[in-house]
Amino acid sequence: MANKFREWIEDRxxxxxxxxxxxxxxxxxxxxxxYVFGSGLVFLFILQVVTGIIMAGFYSPSSTSAWGSxxxxxxxxxxxxxVRGLHHFGSSAMIILAIVHMFxxxxxxxxxxxxxxNWISGVIxxxxxxxxxxxxxxxxxxQKGYWATQVATxxxxxxxxxxxxxxxxxxxxxxxxxxxxxxxxxxxxxLLPISLLFFLFIHILLFRKHGVTPYWKTSEEVLKNRIDxxxxxxxxxxxxxxxxxxxxxxxxxxWNGGAELLxxxxxxxxxxARPEWYFLFLFELLKYCQGxxxxxxxxxIPTLAVIFLFVLPFIDINPSKYPSKRIPFxxxxxxxxxxxxxxxxxAVYHDSHxxxxxxxxEDLEKQAARAMKLAARGIPPQGGTSIFLNDPVFLGEKIFxxxxxxxxxxxxDGGENGPDFTNFGSREWVSGLLKNPKDAKYFxxxxxxxxxxxxxxxxxxMTEFLLSQSGDLLNKNNDRIESGKDLVLKGNxxxxxxxxxxxxxxxxxxxxxxxxxxxxxxxxxxxxxxKFYGARxxxxxxxxxxxxxxxxxxxxxxxxxxxxxxxxEKDGEKRPYxxxxxxxxxxxxxxxxxxxxxxxxxxxxKRKSM
Amino acid sequence: MENSRRKFLKIASYAIGGTLAAGVAAPIxxxxxxxxxxxxVYGTEDFINIGKLDDFPIGVPKKTTITSSKIDxxxxxxxxxxxxxxVVRREDNTLNVFSTNCPHLGCGIDWGADVNQFLCPCHGxxxxxxxxxxxxxxxxxxxxxxxxxxxxxxxxxxRKFA
Numbered sequence: 001m002a003n004k005f006r007e008w009i010e011d012r013x014x015x016x017x018x019x020x021x022x023x024x025x026x027x028x029x030x031x032x033x034x035y036v037f038g039s040g041l042v043f044l045f046i047l048q049v050v051t052g053i054i055m056a057g058f059y060s061p062s063s064t065s066a067w068g069s070x071x072x073x074x075x076x077x078x079x080x081x082x083v084r085g086l087h088h089f090g091s092s093a094m095i096i097l098a099i100v101h102m103f104x105x106x107x108x109x110x111x112x113x114x115x116x117x118n119w120i121s122g123v124i125x126x127x128x129x130x131x132x133x134x135x136x137x138x139x140x141x142x143q144k145g146y147w148a149t150q151v152a153t154x155x156x157x158x159x160x161x162x163x164x165x166x167x168x169x170x171x172x173x174x175x176x177x178x179x180x181x182x183x184x185x186x187x188x189x190x191l192l193p194i195s196l197l198f199f200l201f202i203h204i205l206l207f208r209k210h211g212v213t214p215y216w217k218t219s220e221e222v223l224k225n226r227i228d229x230x231x232x233x234x235x236x237x238x239x240x241x242x243x244x245x246x247x248x249x250x251x252x253x254x255w256n257g258g259a260e261l262l263x264x265x266x267x268x269x270x271x272x273a274r275p276e277w278y279f280l281f282l283f284e285l286l287k288y289c290q291g292x293x294x295x296x297x298x299x300x301i302p303t304l305a306v307i308f309l310f311v312l313p314f315i316d317i318n319p320s321k322y323p324s325k326r327i328p329f330x331x332x333x334x335x336x337x338x339x340x341x342x343x344x345x346x347a348v349y350h351d352s353h354x355x356x357x358x359x360x361x362e363d364l365e366k367q368a369a370r371a372m373k374l375a376a377r378g379i380p381p382q383g384g385t386s387i388f389l390n391d392p393v394f395l396g397e398k399i400f401x402x403x404x405x406x407x408x409x410x411x412x413d414g415g416e417n418g419p420d421f422t423n424f425g426s427r428e429w430v431s432g433l434l435k436n437p438k439d440a441k442y443f444x445x446x447x448x449x450x451x452x453x454x455x456x457x458x459x460x461x462m463t464e465f466l467l468s469q470s471g472d473l474l475n476k477n478n479d480r481i482e483s484g485k486d487l488v489l490k491g492n493x494x495x496x497x498x499x500x501x502x503x504x505x506x507x508x509x510x511x512x513x514x515x516x517x518x519x520x521x522x523x524x525x526x527x528x529x530x531k532f533y534g535a536r537x538x539x540x541x542x543x544x545x546x547x548x549x550x551x552x553x554x555x556x557x558x559x560x561x562x563x564x565x566x567x568x569e570k571d572g573e574k575r576p577y578x579x580x581x582x583x584x585x586x587x588x589x590x591x592x593x594x595x596x597x598x599x600x601x602x603x604x605x606k607r608k609s610m
Numbered sequence: 611m612e613n614s615r616r617k618f619l620k621i622a623s624y625a626i627g628g629t630l631a632a633g634v635a636a637p638i639x640x641x642x643x644x645x646x647x648x649x650x651v652y653g654t655e656d657f658i659n660i661g662k663l664d665d666f667p668i669g670v671p672k673k674t675t676i677t678s679s680k681i682d683x684x685x686x687x688x689x690x691x692x693x694x695x696x697v698v699r700r701e702d703n704t705l706n707v708f709s710t711n712c713p714h715l716g717c718g719i720d721w722g723a724d725v726n727q728f729l730c731p732c733h734g735x736x737x738x739x740x741x742x743x744x745x746x747x748x749x750x751x752x753x754x755x756x757x758x759x760x761x762x763x764x765x766x767x768x769r770k771f772a
Contacts (some may be wrong), residue, residue, distance in 0.1 A: 068684030378686020
C-alpha cells in the first residue's frame with residue numbers, strides 16, 4: 001500500500017529525481033566547514049520565519065494594541081518570551097553570520113567572474129536583512145523601538161528632494177501612528193520575506209550553477225578527484241553547524257531572560273534613542289556629520305559603501321584568488337570593517353561612560369518593570385501608556401519634577417537649596433545624613449545638627465532602626481534594629497528630637513514614624529510646623545496639593561530608595577486606590593481588593609467563560 | 611570503509627537534524643497551543659453586583675443590565691454591558707434571576723404583566739413567574755443564575771448559556 005502510494009507520487013511528481021538532483025550536487029574538492037555559513041543563514045531564516053509566523057498569531061499592529069500584544073506574548077504565554085527571544089537574538093545572529101559569510105566569500109574570491117551576480121544578489125540579501133532589523137525594531141511599540149525608529153525615518157527624510165515624500169509614505173503620515181505600524185508590519189512580514197525569498201532563490205540557483213569556490217591553494221588535481229556528494233557529506237557539516245548555532249542562540253535567550261521589552265511608547269517623553277547594535281556605527285557616524293554635512297553620514301557614505309559592494313566584482317577583475325594579488329581590495333574591505341567596528345566600539349564606550357545615560361537606562365528599566373506590573377491587570381483600550389494614568393508613582397514623579405526638583409537634586413539634575421534626593425530614604429542616605437548633616441549633599445551650612453560621632457557600624461544600626469519605623473524595608477536586620485533603638489533612645493538624639501509621641505515638639509524634627517507615609521505627608525504639607533523645623537524651616541509648605549497628589553508624591557519619594565520594596569511589588573493592602581481611579585464602577589469593585597487579591601481573583605475566574 | 615562512513619554521516623545527519631527540528635518545534639508548539647492552556651477572554655468578576663435589594667419590587671420581574679469588566683487577552687474593558695437578566699424578588703426576600711434568553715433558540719423573553727407570565731415572542735414559549743415552563747417548544751425551564759445577597763447588594767453569577 002505504502003509502496004503503491006510512493007509509486008503514484010513518484011509517477012505524478014518525479015519527486016525522487018528532483019531530490020536526487022538537489023542532494024547529489026557534487027562538491028568539488030570535498031565538503032568543507034568553510035562552506036557552512038550560507039546554509040547556516042538559510043537555517044536562521046527558517047527559524048525567523050517560524051518564530052515570526054507564530055508570533056503573528058498573537059501580535060496586533062496598532063498604536064493602541066501593539067505594546068499590549070507583545071506584552072502578552074512576553075509575560076502571559078508559556079513559551080512566548082522564548083520564541084520572541086529566538087526571533088530577536090536570531091536576527092542579530094543572522095546579521096553576524098551574513099557578515100561572516102560575506103567575508104568568507106570575499107576572502108575566497110568567490111565574487112569573481114563568473115559569480116558576479118551571485119555576489120550582487122548576496123549584497124541585496126544583506127540589505128534586506130537590515131530592512132528586517134529596522135522594521136522589526138518598531139513593532140513592539142515600546143520606548144526603545146519607537147524612538148530609535150524615529151531617528152531612522154528622519155534619516156530617510158534627509159535624502160534630498162524625495163526624502164520627505166518617501167518618509168511620509170513609509171510612516172503612513174507625517175507623524176507616527178496606526179499606519180506606521182501597519183506599514184512596518186506589512187513590510188516586515190510580507191514585502192521583505194517575499195523579496196528575500198525571491199533573491200535567495202536566485203542566490204542559491206546561481207550557487208548551484210557555479211558550485212563552491214574552494215580555498216585558493218587547492219590544486220586542480222584535488223578539485224578534480226575529490227568530489228563529495230552534497231548529501232550527506234556537506235549536509236552533515238551544515239546540520240552540526242546549525243544545531244551549534246541554535247544551542248548558542250537558545251542559551252543566549254535563556255541567559256538574558258528573553259528579549260527586552262521596555263515601557264510602552266510615550267510620544268511625550270524624551271527618550272534616549274539608540275538603534276539596535278548593528279546600526280550603532282551609522283548612529284555614531286552621524287555625530288561627526290553635523291549641520292550641512294548631515295547628509296554625508298546619512299546618505300552619501302552609506303550609498304558609496306553599497307555601490308562599492310555592488311561594483312566590487314567588476315573592478316577586481318584579476319582572475320587570481322590569492323589574497324596577495326588582491327591587496328588594494330583587501331585593504332579597502334578590511335578598513336571598512338575596522339571603521340565599522342571602531343565606530344560601534346566608540347558608541348558603546350561613550351554610552352557606558354556617560355553617567356546621565358546610565359541613569360536614564362536605570363530609570364527605563366524601572367519604568368519597564370513597573371509597566372509589566374501595571375499591565376498585569378489588563379491594559380485599558382486607550383493603549384499601552386494608559387496603564388500609567390492611574391499610577392500614583394507616575395503622577396508623583398511628574399509632581400516632583402514640576403515642584404521639587406528646583407531645590408532638590410535628583411541623580412545629578414536639580415537645584416541645591418535642599419538635600420539631594422538621589423537614593424532618598426535609603427540606608428546610604430540616612431546614614432550619610434547622620435554622619436555629616438552639613439555635607440553638600442544634605443543641609444550644607446544650615447545643618448544645625450552635630451554629626452553623630454559614632455563608629456560607622458553604629459550609624460548603620462541607628463539607620464536601620466529609624467527606617468524600620470516606615471515599613472517596607474528590604475532585608476530588615478532585627479539585630480541592628482534592636483541595637484539602633486538603644487542608641488537612638490538612650491543616646492543624645494532624644495535631647496533635641498521628640499520620639500514616641502507623633503505630635504510632641506522639641507527643637508528638632510519629631511522622628512516618630514520618620515520617613516513613613518504619614519510623616520512625609522505631614523512634613524510636605526507644613527515643614528514649618530513646630531514638630532518639624534519650626535522657625536528654622538526653609539522649605540515652603542505644599543498644602544496646595546490635593547490628597548491624591550500628595551499621596552502620589554509620597555509614593556514616588558518612597559520609590560527613590562533602593563532599600564525599599566517597590567510599591568507594585570507589595571501586597572498592597574494599604575493601597576486599594578492603586579487601581580481604583582479609572583471609573584466609579586471599579587472604585588467600588590476594587591475598594592476592598594488589592595493588587596495581589598485582584599490577581600488571584602483573576603486566576604480563579606479565568607477558567608469560567610462568560 | 612567509505613560506505614560505512616557515508617552511512618554514519620547519513621544517520622548522524624538525520625539524528626542531529628531531527629533533534630534540531632524538535633528543539634525548534636517544541637517552543638513554537640508550546641506557544642501555539644496557548645489558548646488551550648489558558649482562558650484568553652473572561653470576565654473579571656465571579657459574582658456581579660447588579661444593585662441594592664430594595665431596587666427590586668416584590669413579585670414583579672425587573673429587567674436589569676449586567677455591567678462588569680472583561681479581560682480580552684492583554685486588554686481590560688471596564689464598565690462593559692455583558693447582557694441582561696430578569697430579577698424576581700419573592701416575599702421572603704429570596705431572589706430568582708433568569709436569563710433573558712429563551713432556552714429554545716435564544717430569543718429575548720418579555721414579561722407579560724397582564725398575564726403574569728414570561729412570553730417568548732419567537733415561537734410562543736410561556737413560563738411562569740418562577741421560570742417554570744408552561745407551554746411552547748422550549749425543552750426546559752428558564753435558565754437561572756446563582757445569586758447571593760451581601761450587605762444588601764444583589765450579586766449574580768452571570769454567564770452565557772450555550
